[in-house]
Amino acid sequence: QSVLTQPPSASGTPGQRVTISCSGSSSNIGSKTVSWYQQLPGKAPKLLIYSNNQRPSGVPDRFSGSKSGTSASLAISGLQSEDEAAYYCAAWDDSMNGWVFGGGTKVTVL
Amino acid sequence: QVQLQESGPGLVKPSETLSLTCAVSGYSISSGYYWGWFRQPPGKGLDWIGSMYHSGITYYTPSLNSRVTVSVDTSKNQFSLKLNSVTAADTAMYYCARHSYSGTFDIWGQGTMVTVSS
Numbered sequence: 468q469s470v471l472t473q474p475p476s477a478s479g480t481p482g483q484r485v486t487i488s489c490s491g492s493s494s495n496i497g498s499k500t501v502s503w504y505q506q507l508p509g510k511a512p513k514l515l516i517y518s519n520n521q522r523p524s525g526v527p528d529r530f531s532g533s534k535s536g537t538s539a540s541l542a543i544s545g546l547q548s549e550d551e552a553a554y555y556c557a558a559w560d561d562s563m564n565g566w567v568f569g570g571g572t573k574v575t576v577l
Numbered sequence: 578q579v580q581l582q583e584s585g586p587g588l589v590k591p592s593e594t595l596s597l598t599c600a601v602s603g604y605s606i607s608s609g610y611y612w613g614w615f616r617q618p619p620g621k622g623l624d625w626i627g628s629m630y631h632s633g634i635t636y637y638t639p640s641l642n643s644r645v646t647v648s649v650d651t652s653k654n655q656f657s658l659k660l661n662s663v664t665a666a667d668t669a670m671y672y673c674a675r676h677s678y679s680g681t682f683d684i685w686g687q688g689t690m691v692t693v694s695s
Binding site: 499502517565 | 613622623624625628636637638639672674679680681682683685686687688
């Protein structure tokens with residue numbers, strides 16, 4: 468059971484917009500910044516979004532992040548086949564006194 | 578560019594100590610940032626194990642705190658993970674990563690699979 472809650476799966480057709488939620492509490496998302504990671508099959512995680520909504524250089528602007536209260540979201544617009552991967556949210560948790568991740572959401576491009 | 582590379586035994590016996598090293602290239606560990614270890618059991622999500630500030634200060638996930646040590650060798654520009662008294666539950670892909678104080682894990686190693694089995 469992950470401290471941050473994500474839906475296990477999401478899907479869309481090419482070109483569609485897909486949104487992934489990450490639900491937490493006041494001890495993590497509610498008071499700390501959120502980052503998002505993309506993990507392609509068999510690969511290491513890759514930073515996608517940091518500080519709730521900032522994209523590192525090289526990450527397409529199709530990916531965007533937002534945060535409201537104790538929840539965060541990752542949106543993928545103009546879905547492409549290469550976006551098929553697992554996506555994880557992460558934040559510091561004051562109660563756990565450590566970094567916590569969501570359980571991951573597997574995105575399938577139909 | 579900055580690169581991280583994990584290395585260590587792929588098979589560890591139960592009750593023994595798991596030891597991994599993360600070699601850093603393209604950046605000096607002594608210059609800053611935090612350096613962390615993570616793991617991912619087969620088919621499951623990511624878990625943070627522990628991190629070390631470039632000064633040597635360490636902090637660990639509470640559930641593993643009694644079994645884990647992260648240390649640095651600045652002369653070799655690498656940092657290490659030791660996890661003792663391992664069981665089958667410690668079987669996982671282990672990753673090292675660089676991160677900021679706010680938890681931006683920006684550079685990851687490719688990972689190394691460790692299986693705990695007799």
